Amino acid sequence: MLDDFFTLENQLCFSIYEASSQFNKLYAKVLQPFGLTYPQYLALLVLWEKDGLTAKELGNRLNLGTGTLTPMIKRMEANDWVRRERSTVDERKVSIYLQPKALKEKQAIITKISADVKPCNIEFEEYEELMNQLNLLQKKLKQQNESLRK
Amino acid sequence: MLDDFFTLENQLCFSIYEASSQFNKLYAKVLQPFGLTYPQYLALLVLWEKDGLTAKELGNRLNLGTGTLTPMIKRMEANDWVRRERSTVDERKVSIYLQPKALKEKQAIITKISADVKPCNIEFEEYEELMNQLNLLQKKLKQQNESLRK
DNA sequence: TAAGATTTAATCGTACACGATTTAAATTTA
DNA sequence: TAAATTTAAATCGTGTACGATTAAATCTTA
Structure with a gap:
């Protein structure tokens, strides 16, 4: 009885694992022409809503720690999506600001995602x-x- | 209108991303005492159902390619969960068999997961x-x- | 049956994701 | 205010994940 329940088929955790990975793959494909990964795109979504968040705040929104976020933000910085700036008021904090590229490309990214995800x-x-x-x-x-x- | 779809779309993909990562963290914590990761546990779920699948078949069940699966199976082999055996009939194929440890621990793992996930x-x-x-x-x-x- | 195509794993490079540790700055408190 | 604590990022090690390439075995077909 317990064993019937514990088949892969019956696991909610697996259904979510699967759906999540399909989203990942789909978005990865759609975003590739922009040179963006899916998690990087999620970070842009947050920053489009409110620019200039600290690493900590961005991490809270995305449920990510600095071990994940710091290298990702650095990659996004290298690709001109964002800029990092250490606060002068509190030097522990690093604020993350959108770069012009992130604003200029926003509409094109949105349009492409709508087009490629709508057929679902x-x-x-x-x-x-x-x-x-x-x-x-x-x-x-x-x-x-x-x-x-x- | 386009933006309506976009907003909804974002929320859904983010909801799944979040739920998936929470499942990940929860199972990681619960499985740690056994020296298992969450994806490794999912692999065990499949093999408990049907032992001796080829790498390809296991990958199909889990939606994983060999780039992910091969190193993971090798780690599970190093920890005595499974054993790899190249087929003599078709030498391209590698079958994966549960080791005694995987059978002996099954009940304890299932019991612990039930106990720690039920409170949800x-x-x-x-x-x-x-x-x-x-x-x-x-x-x-x-x-x-x-x-x-x- | 030999050349070409397909299939299966392994390998490689890049990018998350997480917990643990470290470092430096700011805050609290004795 | 000096010492202890807390906070914010950075860093490190391990483990997925994925696409692309490689290599070997098998299958197809001319």
Whole structure:
């Protein structure tokens, strides 16, 4: 009984793992012409909303630590998407600012993603329902993660 | 209108990205005492269902190529979870067999996961519904991935 | 049956992702 | 205010992930 449940087919964790990796692959393909990876694009999404966040703040939005973020931001800096600037008020903090390229390319990126992802034909209701459930689940998981801390 | 789709699209891809990474962290923590990573555990789930699959077959189940799988299987071999054996009938193929350790530890692993994930309080209906939606979405994404193939 | 195509793994280079440690700056407190 | 603590980034080591290439075995077909 327990064993039936523990097949790959029945694992919610695997369904999410799979869906996530398909998103990854799809977006990687769509973004490649721009010289962007999927996580880099997610970082741009956050910065398009609010420019000049600190590394810490950006990390909180993306659930990423500096071990992941610092090298990624440096790569994005090397490709002229963003610029890093250490705060003069508090020298521990590094703020991240969009570069002109990131503003200029925004519309083209959005247009291409819409064009290439729309054919998936995901219904609006499907979207909303799924997202609500995922966000609920994500909160529960995060809570459990924090209660198991260490 | 284009932006409406874009906004929704972003939220969904981000929700999945987040939920996936929370699952990752949670399972990583739960599996650490066994010296297993989350992807390694998924590989065990597949092999517990059907032992002796070839690398190719295992990769198909997990949606992983040899660039990911070969090194992972070698690490699992080094930790006595599995054994690799090149087929004598077709020397291109490598079959992967569970080692005694993988059978002996199975129940303990399953029990611990049940115990540590249960507190998330995911209802059965919620679970089923979400999985169905995710699998549907995953299929659509995979299809689109294949139609954009290079 | 020999040349060409296909299949299967392995390898390589790049890019996340994470926990742990280190370093330096800022804040708290004794 | 000096010492202890906290905070923010950077760095390090390990482990996925992926596309591209390589190499060897097998299969197809002219």
